[in-house]
Amino acid sequence: MDTMKAITVYAPNDAKMEDVKKPVAVDDMMVIKVYRTGVCATDLSIYSGESSFIRSGEITLPCRFGHEWAGVVESVGEKVTKFKPGDRVYSDNFVSCGKCDACKEGKYMECKDTRSVGTIKCWEGCYAEYMYMPERHVFLLPDELSMDEGALIEPASIAYDAFKGANLDSSKTAVVIGTGAIGMISAWLAKYYGAGKVILVGRNDSKMEISKKVGVDYTINNRNENAVERVKELTNGKGADMIIETSGAESAFLQCIDMVARFGRISVVSFYEKDLNNIPIDKLVHGCVSLVGAAGCDGNAQAVCDIMCKNPIKLTPIISHHVPFENSLDVFENLSKYNNEKIKIMIDFE
Ligand SMILES: [Zn+2]
Ligand SMILES: [Zn+2]
Known part of the structure; x- marks a missing residue:
């Protein structure tokens, strides 16, 4: 042959x-x-x-x-x-x-x-x-x-790149946005690296159920819950120490800025395929937030x-x-x- x-x-x-x-x-x-x-x-x-x-x-x-x-x-x-x-x-x-x-x-x-x-x-x-x-x-x-x-x-x-230089431990909360494969893998890695709480934000309940098998502790349905408020509740008002944004949605990126903790980190592992306007950049500056792009080395x-x-x-x-x-x-x-x-x-x- x-x-x-x-x-x-x-x-x-x-x-x-x-x-x-x-x-x-x-x-x-x-x-x-x-x-x-x-x-x-x-x-x-x-x-x-x-x-x-x-x-x-x-x-x-x-x-x-x-x-x-x-x-x-x-x-x-x-x-x-x-x-x-x-x-x-x-x-x-x-x-x-x-x-x-x-x-x-x-x-x-x-x-x-x-x-x-x-x-x-x-x-x-x-x-x-x-x-x-x-x-x-x-x-x-x-x-x-x-x-x-x-x-x-x-x-x-690819998801592994989002964690380079991050230091998660049991006192930290990681939030993953998106229920695609990269989102699920990011949650799995966040748990592996020792995050005390791993929270997944998505829009599909059946996929979020599956995420619990790969290390997710809490899920938030972005369709009918206020993800920013829920993350604040789950972290006693502190916000997420690390956010891995995998959805590629502009609205999700804006949510990241509102739910990240002071000195926190936002890793973006998705393409938006356009320029984003109206980013409240001063919130990132004032919060001393790290913004990291990750596309897989x-x-x-x-x-x-x-x-x-x-x-x-x-x-x-x-x-x-x-x-x-x-x-x-x-x-x-x-x-x-x-x-x-x-x-x-x-x-x-x-
Ligand atoms: Zn691929
Ligand atoms: Zn060569």
Whole structure:
């Protein structure tokens, strides 16, 4: 068999599953059979054409997308030393050039010519039966982690950035806004890092119920409760020591400013896709609040994998759907069918 099935986005709302050439492992490259692919909001925006990266020209169509995955090594090139067929693996979400001075020294994150898996300067992505990856960006998936967890490492590595430099402890309250996968993972991380109270603000009761399985202590439904007042109540008037804003809604960002504690921190892990006007910036200044942007740095994958192994709370309850690869286009073509319950949709290849 020298072909495999893969999905390519050709134009907005036009993606095809087709037979493409199956890669062959040479040198330091490996061919890895994909077992799980997570559907990301970024994938949905690439499919619909709404992605800001398409507008900026950083993603061009056609694009073989998909960047959240785990699989099993099928074959390795002759220079591969750390892996053999049958190894369970996950990967970085970028591929370095392998040739520049930084790469030669093993400082792949300093490479100036990286390509992102399935997104910017697209390295061929994981809505495909096989991935083609250089050994230097692939890692062994520990036995205690499932393939589902392996495919959650990439989105978790985005949320992980929101916590860099934060110091949570049992006296602190973390508030997460948004019940998508990044919101759920942020709540899971806040608990792992020791926040005394983790509060989730959302609009969907069934998703908020699920959040309690990944570490959330209190939920606030933003539709019928005043989130700012509730957070103040739950913190004896102090406000949230750390807020992780994952919703991308301007109104939510304004709520952050009203519910953050003095000397608190707001980590923003979402794109708004527009400039925000009328931000009461003086409130941030007067409150000595840190405002941190977090979009996921390269090189977080192994640290996140380590947390998954150590954290007694499993992240897998956030997987709301399993869809077989043969039917995976349905997720894009009939998205509204999934929307109410959707947190993380997982594509299964078995
Ligand atoms: Zn993603
Ligand atoms: Zn390089």
